Amino acid sequence: MNGKHKASEPKWVKSTLTVVALGFLTLMLFLPLLAVFAEGLRKGLAAYFASLTEPAALSAIKLTLIAAGIAVPLNMVFGVMAAWAITKFKFRGKSLLVSLIDLPLAVSPVISGLVYVLLFGFQGWLGPWLSSHRLQVIFAVPGIVLATVFVTFPFVAKELIPLMQEQGTEEEEAAILMGASGWQTFWRVTLPNIRWGLLYGVILSNARAMGEFGAVSVVSGHIRGKTNTMPLHVEILYNEYNFVGAFAVASLLAILALVTLAIKSVLEWKLRNDMRKAALEVVS
Amino acid sequence: MKIEVKNVSKRFESYTALDRVSLSIEEGELIALLGPSGSGKTTLLRILAGLELPDDEPGSAVLFEGREVTASDPVERRVGFVFQHYALFRNMTVGENIAFGLEVRPKDRRPTKEKIQERVRELLQLIQLEPLANRYPSQLSGGQRQRVALARALAIEPRVLLLDEPFGALDAKVRKQLRQELRQLHERIPVTTILVTHDQDEALEVADRIVVMNHAKIEQIGTPTEVFEHPASPFVADFLGNVNLFRGRVEGGKAFIGKIALEGSAIEGPDGQSAQIFVRPHQLEIHREPHSASAIRAHVERVQAAGSVVRVQLLTETSEEVTVELTHDRYRELAIQLKDEVFVNLRDARIFLEDFSI
Numbered sequence: 001m002n003g004k005h006k007a008s009e010p011k012w013v014k015s016t017l018t019v020v021a022l023g024f025l026t027l028m029l030f031l032p033l034l035a036v037f038a039e040g041l042r043k044g045l046a047a048y049f050a051s052l053t054e055p056a057a058l059s060a061i062k063l064t065l066i067a068a069g070i071a072v073p074l075n076m077v078f079g080v081m082a083a084w085a086i087t088k089f090k091f092r093g094k095s096l097l098v099s100l101i102d103l104p105l106a107v108s109p110v111i112s113g114l115v116y117v118l119l120f121g122f123q124g125w126l127g128p129w130l131s132s133h134r135l136q137v138i139f140a141v142p143g144i145v146l147a148t149v150f151v152t153f154p155f156v157a158k159e160l161i162p163l164m165q166e167q168g169t170e171e172e173e174a175a176i177l178m179g180a181s182g183w184q185t186f187w188r189v190t191l192p193n194i195r196w197g198l199l200y201g202v203i204l205s206n207a208r209a210m211g212e213f214g215a216v217s218v219v220s221g222h223i224r225g226k227t228n229t230m231p232l233h234v235e236i237l238y239n240e241y242n243f244v245g246a247f248a249v250a251s252l253l254a255i256l257a258l259v260t261l262a263i264k265s266v267l268e269w270k271l272r273n274d275m276r277k278a279a280l281e282v283v284s
Numbered sequence: 285m286k287i288e289v290k291n292v293s294k295r296f297e298s299y300t301a302l303d304r305v306s307l308s309i310e311e312g313e314l315i316a317l318l319g320p321s322g323s324g325k326t327t328l329l330r331i332l333a334g335l336e337l338p339d340d341e342p343g344s345a346v347l348f349e350g351r352e353v354t355a356s357d358p359v360e361r362r363v364g365f366v367f368q369h370y371a372l373f374r375n376m377t378v379g380e381n382i383a384f385g386l387e388v389r390p391k392d393r394r395p396t397k398e399k400i401q402e403r404v405r406e407l408l409q410l411i412q413l414e415p416l417a418n419r420y421p422s423q424l425s426g427g428q429r430q431r432v433a434l435a436r437a438l439a440i441e442p443r444v445l446l447l448d449e450p451f452g453a454l455d456a457k458v459r460k461q462l463r464q465e466l467r468q469l470h471e472r473i474p475v476t477t478i479l480v481t482h483d484q485d486e487a488l489e490v491a492d493r494i495v496v497m498n499h500a501k502i503e504q505i506g507t508p509t510e511v512f513e514h515p516a517s518p519f520v521a522d523f524l525g526n527v528n529l530f531r532g533r534v535e536g537g538k539a540f541i542g543k544i545a546l547e548g549s550a551i552e553g554p555d556g557q558s559a560q561i562f563v564r565p566h567q568l569e570i571h572r573e574p575h576s577a578s579a580i581r582a583h584v585e586r587v588q589a590a591g592s593v594v595r596v597q598l599l600t601e602t603s604e605e606v607t608v609e610l611t612h613d614r615y616r617e618l619a620i621q622l623k624d625e626v627f628v629n630l631r632d633a634r635i636f637l638e639d640f641s642i
Contacts, residue, residue: 173371174436176358177365178385178439179388180385
């Protein structure tokens with residue numbers, strides 16, 4: 001990787017490739033990122049903060065935090081359970097479970113949203129029962145949470161499965177044979193071994209939960225101040241030609257992305273260490 | 285603790301790992317389960333530990349001290365288990381690893397913190413790794429890790445110690461040393477011990493008794509001398525140590541190799557029945573002249589004189605390749621050169637009729 005191979009490419013190939021890659025990144029990533037902040041700050045800091053603190057924006061930020069705050073812990077628990085079941089036990093239908101976990105990544109988010117409308121909407125299968133009990137799912141917070149849970153479902157499990165496969169089941173077996181209960185084994189042996197992978201999955205899952213547009217858009221109903229999340233709020237403001245407002249809120253999402261990226265890099269480094277250690281344990 | 289295994293089978297979807305295996309192990313014995321990979325030895329060990337359930341069949345049972353344990357979980361069995369790849373808890377130090385089995389006990393049976401620390405120190409002393417108590421497993425060598433795994437297994441004062449290819453991942457020198465340490469440890473703490481291995485030297489050196497396994501069944505149970513000197517089947521003869529195989533046949537109650545009748549080879553079988561004749565390299569004699577009527581004519585193909593014995597490879601008249609081990613004295617006496625004609629005598633040959641061998 002450090003270019004010390006004898007059969008290394010000629011210099012001009014390297015520099016051309018570097019320039020092309022950098023040019024592409026500038027055009028596709030850095031410029032848009034810059035544009036978000038530039039547009040948001042165009043009318044000055046006061047206007048920027050005003051657009052973030054107006055009631056509709058605050059409500060959107062709050063709803064996004066609520067949706068992520070419910071979806072992420074739920075998926076953390078489900079993800080660990082699913083990865084545990086898949087990697088530590090043998091059972092029928094395991095490969096089916098693995099593909100089901102991937103399903104939300106394969107389906108367009110709009111379709112995932114529509115499925116919930118069909119299930120819980122006023123005309124949907126469970127609609128009459130829900131409305132007779134005065135429960136509203138679609139065009140309300142529960143629908144948004146459900147859609148967010150669905151689209152973020154794979155992230156934790158997908159991170160943990162390869163890691164737990166690499167680590168095997170012997171440590172758990174050893175713990176059980178020494179008299180540890182299943183619970184003790186999980187808290188004292190399994191969880192410490194997967195902590196970085198778990199955190200990584202949680203970070204990715206959180207980024208997706210806060211940034212999700214398609215699925216949430218279908219179930220939300222876009223009621224300003226009530227069922228708008230941050231991405232939906234950005235769209236509404238933009239459609240109303242309120243560019244400063246739209247980009248100010250968008251810049252919050254961009255900051256979230258940058259923070260996620262930073263945490264992700266640190267975790268990736270930690271995770272590689274764990275994986276390497278697991279591999280070493282087997283080899284040496 | 286006395287252990288009895290009665291008619292235990294384990295079938296997986298596509299193959300049989302154990303086929304009605306019975307075995308009795310006495311209190312304080314060190315037993316080696318020896319066999320090639322896939323012979324079922326590890327499955328048997330895991331069933332004893334409670335990590336696998338045997339097939340539910342009438343008459344099948346696993347008894348610890350006369351009590352049925354087939355259904356009871358690992359905690360009740362109180363076994364110490366050592367894995368081939370150590371399975372040390374990577375997020376805990378050496379000391380924490382050893383203390384684990386005591387710390388997870390329910391409050392009413394858990395020793396005090398001081399007692400646990402004392403026990404950890406004792407065990408570290410036993411494996412001579414006291415200075416490494418605060419290291420993590422990834423900072424230890426393979427041999428050190430396996431010592432820690434052994435100490436960890438002993439911490440719970442197990443009723444039986446189960447070792448699954450414990451030295452398989454170590455290099456030859458460390459393996460030899462740990463083997464001796466295990467034997468010494470067993471003399472000091474005579475807990476019933478079962479060692480799974482595919483290394484015949486390991487089994488012969490360490491075990492009180494060897495259980496030779498092949499194809500989901502037990503081929504032979506006996507002391508190292510018994511299985512080495514009196515193998516019960518061609519498989520055991522072949523698996524334990526280097527051995528020469530001659531193809532022969534029965535005629536008039538004697539075994540023949542080519543036209544030569546083996547001395548003292550009284551054997552029951554119909555004329556023309558083919559037979560496998562096994563002779564260990566040190567049980568062959570080489571002479572310059574036909575020493576007796578049963579000597580087989582051969583040529584010297586290769587001589588390997590480096591080592592404690594001289595290994596001579598011969599090709600017999602009947603085109604069988606034979607390895608003979610000679611002392612250096614005998615080798616000098618004979619002054620063998622490549623391509624020389626020599627005569628081979630078989631002592632203590634084990635003869636198996638083909639029909640009974642499979």
